Amino acid sequence: NAGVMQNPRHLVRRRGQEARLRCSPMKGHSHVYWYRQLPEEGLKFMVYLQKENIIDESGMPKERFSAEFPKEGPSILRIQQVVRGDSAAYFCASSPREAGMNTEAFFGQGTRLTVV
Amino acid sequence: AQKVTQAQTEISVVEKEDVTLDCVYETRDTTYYLFWYKQPPSGELVFLIRRNSFDEQNEISGRYSWNFQKSTSSFNFTITASQVVDSAVYFCALGTSNTGKLIFGQGTTLQVKP
Numbered sequence: 001n002a003g004v005m006q007n008p009r010h011l012v013r014r015r016g017q018e019a020r021l022r023c024s025p026m027k028g029h030s031h032v033y034w035y036r037q038l039p040e041e042g043l044k045f046m047v048y049l050q051k052e053n054i055i056d057e058s059g060m061p062k063e064r065f066s067a068e069f070p071k072e073g074p075s076i077l078r079i080q081q082v083v084r085g086d087s088a089a090y091f092c093a094s095s096p097r098e099a100g101m102n103t104e105a106f107f108g109q110g111t112r113l114t115v116v
Numbered sequence: 117a118q119k120v121t122q123a124q125t126e127i128s129v130v131e132k133e134d135v136t137l138d139c140v141y142e143t144r145d146t147t148y149y150l151f152w153y154k155q156p157p158s159g160e161l162v163f164l165i166r167r168n169s170f171d172e173q174n175e176i177s178g179r180y181s182w183n184f185q186k187s188t189s190s191f192n193f194t195i196t197a198s199q200v201v202d203s204a205v206y207f208c209a210l211g212t213s214n215t216g217k218l219i220f221g222q223g224t225t226l227q228v229k230p
Contacts (some may be wrong), residue, residue: 033217042120042207042220043161054219089159098216105216107153109160 001024004094004108012114013082020109021077024039025094032075033105037089055103082115089113117142120210122221130229137193137224139208145169151209151218152182161207167191179221185217198228 005024008115025032030051035043036059048056049069060067064082069075079086089112093105119142129135141150152164165175167184175182179196195202205225209218 031216035220040121042222043209043218044220045217048217059217068197091161095216103216104166104220107161107163113127 004029004092004106006090006092006108006111008111009109010112010114012116014116015083016081019079019082019086019113019115021079021090021092021113023077023092023094023108025072025092026106029094029096029106031091031095031098031105032069033095034075034077035065035091035093037091037110039088043091046077079113082113084115087113087115118145118210118212118219120208120219120221122206122208122224123221124224126225126227128229129225131172131200132197133228134194134196135198135226135228137195137202137206137208137226139191139193139221141191141208141210143210143212145212146210148210150184151207151211152191152193152209153209155207156225157204164193165205195226198226200228200230202226203228 004026007022034046034048036045036046045059047060047067052071064080066078086095089110091110092108095103095105121140150167154162165182172184181194183192197223205223207223208221211218
């Protein structure tokens with residue numbers, strides 16, 4: 001059973017371009033969480049999605065960032081018109097149902113975005 | 117408000133020393149859970165332990181041990197006889213039962229010198 005797969009592992013974008021980060025959850029998992037780790041900081045929650053639904057996007061920046069988790073295919077975190085401050089590691093975690101007291105969320109290896 | 121504080125930004129020890137990483141959390145929820153993760157230089161997050169709020173039993177796993185004390189809202193992590201391979205950033209995280217998202221501390225960078 002493969003773990004949470006994120007690709008690409010490393011992504012370089014020029015200022016103003018779009019970045020698309022993909023997360024394939026573990027088999028049987030229908031819940032996905034995205035976190036951002038700015039340099040020398042801890043991870044910060046961005047968004048929680050179930051298949052075709054955004055459940056909690058309280059950590060998403062108001063502009064340029066969007067996320068989706070379609071019925072088929074991976075979850076996508078999309079950053080439009082990237083700026084240098086978007087340079088960070090983006091982690092995805094998945095769980096079979098809402099992660100909580102009895103349910104574990106498993107993290108992927110992260111995508112490191114560098115904006116030049 | 118939910119919060120996790122790791123007051124130690126960086127710790128440097130010599131191999132074979134014991135080291136304790138502190139974690140203090142804040143939550144109004146009576147049911148919650150806590151994690152420790154290791155982030156080696158390669159960047160991935162390695163799960164170390166999870167502890168639920170109703171289970172205050174301390175745990176030992178090889179050279180690792182965890183001390184969970186609800187009275188002081190602390191969940192400290194001790195590495196006994198540290199090794200160079202323990203060098204990494206260590207994160208403490210808090211989750212609550214009404215949401216799946218985790219609140220992470222700022223992390224403690226541990227450097228173990230040979």
